[in-house]
Amino acid sequence: MKNIAIMDMALANTIAAGEVVERPASVIKELVENAIDANAKNITVEVYQMGLESIIVTDDGFGMDKSNLHKAFLRHATSKIFKVSDLNDIRSLGFRGEALPSIASVAKIEMISRTENSDAYFIKLEDSKIVDEGIAVSNQGTKIIVKELFYNTPARFKYMKSEYAEKNAITEIFDKLALSHPHISFKLIMDDKVIKATLGQGNIAQLLQAIYGKNITDGMKRLETNIGKIQVDGYLIDPKFVRSRRQDINIFINHRYIKNYVISQSIIEGYQTFLMTNKYPIVLLYLTIDPSLVDVNVHPQKMEAKLANERLFAFQLTPKVRETLESGHMPIRQTIQEVRKDLFKPTIMDIFDIAKTEDIDATPQMMEDSFVEQYDESAADKLPFFEYIGTLSGTYLLYQNDEGLFLMDQHAAAERIRYEYYEHHVGKLTKDYYELLVPQPLYITNQDSQRLMNNKRLLMEIGFEFDGPNLLKHPT
Ligand SMILES: Nc1ncnc2c1ncn2[C@@H]1O[C@H](COP(=O)(O)OP(=O)(O)OP(=O)(O)O)[C@@H](O)[C@H]1O
Ligand SMILES: [Mg+2]
Structure with missing residues (x-):
């Protein structure tokens, strides 16, 4: 027989942290939710080295006094619910009383807080234990600094995805939190750069533009x-x-x-x-x-x-x-409504025709028709013979041959054709571009425009030039 023992607090917290603190983005979610629950009007999130060096969340909420600061990191300690029946009437974002102890078990913490009626106080924790504390100076509200996340859980550290994926997860969670509370002003700073900021004035159009980009509304x-x-x-x-x-x-x-x-x-x-x-x-x-x-x-x-x-x-x-x-001004439908009955036995060229004439993704047409002609022979070699029989849902082209039925997603096919064309022309199109007199705005989100800017060089090699979400040059 093996004897059963009750886990010590640090072990229990670290195990619980596995559920709550999956990655830096989940720490941010918990800390911002605490700030929202404290009635903050302004919340700033600072992230260094995708949150592994430090995450700092500052709010101007009601704060905590010395005794509450001590209790905040205890397991099952919460000011939000008190009895089982409270679970049926949850009005706060937090209620489980486990976020702070979980985070403290996988990172080093400093927390400074001040209420309306008490002095500011700070505590520092390592391995879930208080290692320093005392009087501090600060405005009303709370600032929490989470350092060296996952320093003591190498397995979790190892499973961190790429820098891009982690930063993306952070922005995504930040977006949701900011969108959830239009009356709170949120700011996200990554490695000293302001990434996004909302005004917190309750204006939804403004909020959406701050999160997704200027044209989004x-x-x-x-x-x-x-x-x-x-x-x-x-x-x-x-x-x-x-x-x-x-x-x-x-x-x-x-x-x-x-x-x-x-x-x-x-x-x-x-x-x-x-x-x-x-x-x-x-x-x-x-x-x-x-x-x-x-x-x-x-x-x-x-x-x-x-x-x-x-x-x-x-x-x-x-x-x-x-x-x-x-209602009102109808948006343009993105699906193709009519079936092309005239195509009984189309050639590969016909497929390309459809691909080139429809408006993919509603982004402006970034190419000239000429490449389609240049492309037919090599592409034709790749495809078997089949007979066109119709279009399904305006999207799938149906073909048949001796082997059976073929479905071709025409949007995907068009994207592939364009992709291969540009792949073949990397470095060859730089001199052959068309410079737009008026930059053409693209209907894309901030995230996608960031992606364009990150790949600016590569795109220039195939003749595209962008300035944020505006197209400046494209190949002829
Ligand atoms: N920014 C803050 N301002 C004021 N009080 C805070 C702040 N952050 C935490 N607290 C206090 O610390 C307590 C513990 O926080 P913690 O996040 O661990 O639990 P919770 O929010 O009650 O529940 P959950 O685990 O579901 O988040 C909170 O109930 C709250 O009283
Ligand atoms: Mg909480």
Whole structure:
């Protein structure tokens, strides 16, 4: 027999940290949520070395006095709920009383806080133990510095993804937090550079522009309604802005960002005829509901929530999304409506024709028609003979031959053709470009425009030049 022992606090905290503190972005989420729960009006997040060197979150909320600072890092210590029945009426983002002890078990911590009526006080922790403390100087509010994240958990450290992936996860979580509270001003600084800042004045258009970029609200539609006991306030971004993942369908229940497949699916269905296959909209959906009808205690990271009558709600939401999009000035549909009946036995050239004439991703046409002609022979070698039989859902071209049925996603095919063309022409197009008199704005998000800027050199080699989200030159 092996004897059973109760774990010591440090071990229990480190194990719990595995659930709560997955990566630097999850630390940021917990710390910012604490600041929001403290009624802060201004929250600044500073990140150094993708959060591994340090993460600093500063707020101007109600703060903590010396005794509460001591208690904050104890396991199951919370000021937000006190009894089991409180779980049915959660109005704060935190309630589990485990974020701070979990973070303190995998990093070194300094926390300085001041309330309205007490002096500022600081504590320092290492290995979950207080190693220094005393009177400090600061404004009302709280500043927490998390240093050397994962210094004592090498396995977790090793599983960190690339710098790009971690920074991306940080910006993504920051975006959700900022979007969740339009009346709080948020600032994200990475390695001393201000990445994003919101004004916190409750102006949704301004907020969306700060997060996604200047043009994002062009053609935006508002959806205000009640479905059952749920008050819905939605902002539907024009479908000319598309994403290839569904992560920008932002759903907030009582100002908590949540991931909910059923509701996001119902929004996608509402957008359906406006979007190409595998493209997703950008949406803000604020749902207000009696807290007793939501269960947020489903997952340690509190990012999932169960709504009473969720499916019924989703079912009723779809037509409202569609009606809103169809109201007023209709967005341009991104799918091809008509079937090309004239193509009975098309050649490869016909496929290319379709590819070149439709407006992919709604970005301005970045190419001239000429390359299509140059390209037919090499591409024709790669494809077997097949007979065209029709178009499915405006997207898939159907072909048949002795081997059976072939489906070709024409958007993907067009992208591939363009990709191969530019791949073959790297370094050859620099002199042969067309300089735009007026820069052509691209309908892309800040993140994508950052990606363009990161690859500026490579793009210049194939004849493209950008300035942020504006196209300056393209190959002839
Ligand atoms: N920025 C802050 N300002 C004021 N009080 C804070 C701040 N951060 C933490 N606290 C206090 O410390 C307590 C513990 O924080 P912690 O994040 O560990 O737990 P929680 O927020 O109650 O629950 P959860 O684990 O779900 O986040 C909080 O309940 C709150 O009283
Ligand atoms: Mg918390």
